[in-house]
Structure formats: C-alpha cells, structure tokens
Amino acid sequence: MTTALSIKDLRKVYNNGFEALKGISFEVQEGDFFALLGPNGAGKSTTLGIVSSLVNKSSGQVEVFGYNLDTDASKAKCELGVVPQEFNFNMFEKVEDILITQAGYYGIPASEAKKRSEFYLRKLGLWDKRDGPSRSLSGGMKRRLMIARALMHEPRLLILDEPTAGVDIELRRSMWEFLREINAKGTTIILTTHYLEEAESLCRHIGIIDQGTIITNTSMRELLQQLNTETFILDISPAQTECPPLDGYQATLQGDHTLLVDVEKSQGLNQVFAQLSAQGVEVTSMRNKSNRLEELFVSLVDKTLGDNKKGGSDDE
Amino acid sequence: MSNRELFIAFWTILVKEIRRFTRIWAQTLLPPAITMTLYFIIFGNLIGSRIGQMGGFNYMEFIVPGLIMMSVITNSYGNVVSSFYSTKFQRHIEELLVSPPPNWIILAGYIIGGSVRGLLVGLIVTLLSLFFTDLYIHNFWVIVSVVFLTAILFSLGGFINAVFANSFDHISIIPTFVLTPLTYLGGVFYSITLLPEFWQHVSQINPILYMVNTFRYGILGVSDINIGVAYAMIIGVIVVLFSYSMYLLNTGKGIRQ
C-alpha cells in the first residue's frame, strides 16, 4: 500500500518559544479517510500548516506520497490540496477568478481551469455566485469555495482544517456526502474537526493529538471497541418516585419520567426491558446519552492532562 | 514542474498583478499623470522660463527625463510594496505558499508586475511631456535599458519593504523618508555641477543620481556621471536586492511562522 502522508518526529517551536509540537509521528495510507482530533490548541493546525508549507517546522520529516517536503517540495505540493482553518482569499477578487488563478499557480492553462472551476462551482452550489467578489459570500459559502480551490489541481491528498466549522446542519451533511464521494473515487482525506459525530461518520482512522503529542492513533473500529459501557436514557411512564430496581444494571432516576441506565457491551438491552415490563413500567422512548466517541475522547484527553500535571509537579 | 507549467504560473501572477493596478487605475495611473502635468506646467513652463539654461538645455528639456524617472521609481516601488503587503495582510499569500512554483517564479511575477506599472506610468508621463516640449532620442538602447533596470531595482526594493512591513504605516515610511528625498536630491531638478564640490561628492553616493543621469544621457546626451559606472552600480544593486529577496522568501520571513 502507498503511504499518502508520512510524518516523522515533527517538532515545532514558535518564535515566542512555545513548543506546539513535541515530536509527533504518524502515517496515513492512500485512500484513507483520517481524522486528526484534539482539543483547542492541541497542535492540529500547526501540524497541517507544516504539511502545507504554511508553517516552518523546527525539525522532523514530512513526506507526501513519498516526496520529501525539504528536497522535493514542488512534487509534494502538486499531490496536496489544502483547505485551511481560516479564510484566506483575496476579498476583492471574483469567485471564479480565485479558482482560475489558483489553477494557474499549478501550471494549469486557463482554458482547462475554466472547465474545472465550472464543475466544482456547480458541484458545491456556488455557480450563481461566480461573478461576485469573494467577500460577498456567506461563511459557509466561503468554506465551500476553499474546498473548490483546493481541488482545482486534482490532488491525491486533501487536507481540511475544520471544514464544517460554522456550516449549517443541512449543508454539513451535503459536504460529508461530497467528501465521501471524492474519497470513494480515490482521494485520500485528512480532516480535523471538533464534531466527533462527524469523525465517527466519515473517518476510518483517527489520530488524537493533545498538547503537541499524539496520544492515540488507531482505526475508528478499534477505538469504539474500547468503549465498554454505554449510557442510555429511557423515557418511562407512569411517573416513578423511586428508581425501579434493575438487577445487574446500574440505573438512576432523573426527574420522575427519565431513567439513566449504564449497559455493558456484553449485556444487551433485553433484560432491561423485561425487568421494567415485569414492574409495569413502560418505556416510551430511548436514546444514547451522548456521542460515545465524545466521552471516550474526553477521558483520553483528561488522562494526558492528569499525567502532565503530575510531571509538572515533579519538576518543582 | 515543466517549463511550460512554470511559465503559466509566472504568467498567472503577472496577470493578477496587472489586473490589480488597472482595476484601481484612479489610485495608480491617474495621480502620477496629474502630478507630473503640474510639475511640467509650474517648474517647466512658469518657473523654468526664468531659469534659463541647465546643463546646456532649456529647463523644461532638462527636467523631463528626471520627472519620467521619478514616476518610474515611485510607481514600481509603490506597486510591489502595496500589492505584496496586502497579499500578506489578507493572507492569500497562502495560495502561493501551498502551490508548487519555486520562489524565484513568485518573485519574478511580482517584480515584473511592478515594473510593468512603473514603465506604463513612465510612458504616460512621457506622452504628456510631448505637450510641453520635444522629446530627443540620443541613444534609444540606453533609454530602454536604464528605465527597465530602474523599474526592476525599485520593484525589488518595494518587495523587501513589504516583507518587513507589519502595518500599513510601514509601507509609506521608506517612500516618504528615503525615496522622495533621494529622488529630489538625485539630479531630477538640477545638475549637480551647480553644487559646491563637497556636496557634489555627497551626491555621488545617491544611487538615484546614476539612474536619472543615465536616462538623461539617453535622451539629451549629457550626464553628470560616467555611464559605465552607472550601469555597473545599477546591476550590482539589483543582484544584491534580488539575492536578499530570495533569501527572505526561502526563509519565509514575514510570511511563514
């Protein structure tokens, strides 16, 4: 299998002395859909910034489809499309010109660029806006324009830094559809997001970065398997004053109509329903407490936070 | 990238630069036309007629080459400094940083873009001067080569200024406090032979003096300085500024964290 992105021992110390990346390494294989997750300030944008040549690294190695960013920059850049976290258009330039100009930087002649820009503008619902300046677009439209711009040279690896931030739900779903489609056609995708539901629904592999170190790098399936218990919220009737006894389960009553039940993977839910029916309690509806991944994420990040605090106090 | 692709990338930057200054022509092309016409009327016609001869020509004939060069200098510099600074400021420099063209292509695009504006304004001013005086051509190749080299030199200067600028104030400091005084003292309005000997020597460290005089030599055939020395100096400065600009781009000064 070809490696789309390989990062080795990447370090970044910003000019003010802040160490944003403390030697991270990971690989993304061709065709993968990879999520880079982490709390605010973890170093996600710094990592992607170095990969896209927007940030100077302090040390380490980056290879895009085998092309080293230090020695083969031009070739590496041709394989790579970048959708940054913050808007970076010329606000006065026409939407269509932004795409054609970008293609020109990659050596694509204007006639070909015009065809591609029409294709992507239509595909991303921006065709009506093509003659206006980019500052006349809404936030969600600007994001889509950045995606179109990143695809003009048809890169094999697309990296997106929070592509769905500030995008409404409907649009987010259509963007997911679009990303799935280009991934299915062979484009490797790396994205960062704070919506774990998004990562869960789109991505096959996941890396979690916190305070400049990778704390988890695994497949989505394995990660989810680490979740042993799941909390369900049951709406029940009639109203209860005390928590109905549930043998073998941890349950708590919340208000008089809501029951929280922790269920282990091995247990299943049938017994919960059986026991409740036997007591004359009806379950009117049921849902997950919250995104499971979110909980896992929080516990992983909290753990490193705890470890680091310990390290800090040792020094003193 | 193949040569053809490199050329397309260069051309894209150049066209974008030209589109920028023609779109805002009322800020870029019109003001020098108005200012220089005023110079022609006031200094050339009204005051010049009382001054009499300068360097063997009437005053109007003497200052026209200087004023053309002054326009080329300020506009080449001004174009690159404001264009590249706003590219940085609005962050669309990132569009170029993620793209494959090597830095010299990026630099060439901006420098030639700035030079095109300098030369275009120079041409406009030259055409306007024809309403006031006849244009001589003593040596066509000297005229063309020195005006072109000057445009390149000051475009490079504007580029370096933009790299270091952190605010819109910074892009007007050098033009106001360095470029304008050097131009006024660079033999645009007078022959340095009018100065006391000491100030003649001081004037000779002013690079603009060499460009103005070489250009005037191309038109009128007179110069205060040696033309060969002037070319050597201009080309030398271009080499230094180009190398320094490349160094700044390669290290990402002001554009990459």
Ligand SMILES: Nc1ncnc2c1ncn2[C@@H]1O[C@H](COP(=O)(O)OP(=O)(O)OP(=O)(O)O)[C@@H](O)[C@H]1O
């Ligand atoms: N230019 C800079 N100078 C100094 N420190 C910086 C700079 N840019 C980022 N940092 C710091 O580096 C750390 C990582 O920032 P980065 O932008 O990579 O985080 P992130 O994971 O993308 O966060 P978010 O989810 O908020 O986008 C932060 O602590 C940030 O303050």
Ligand SMILES: [Mg+2]
């Ligand atoms: Mg970020």
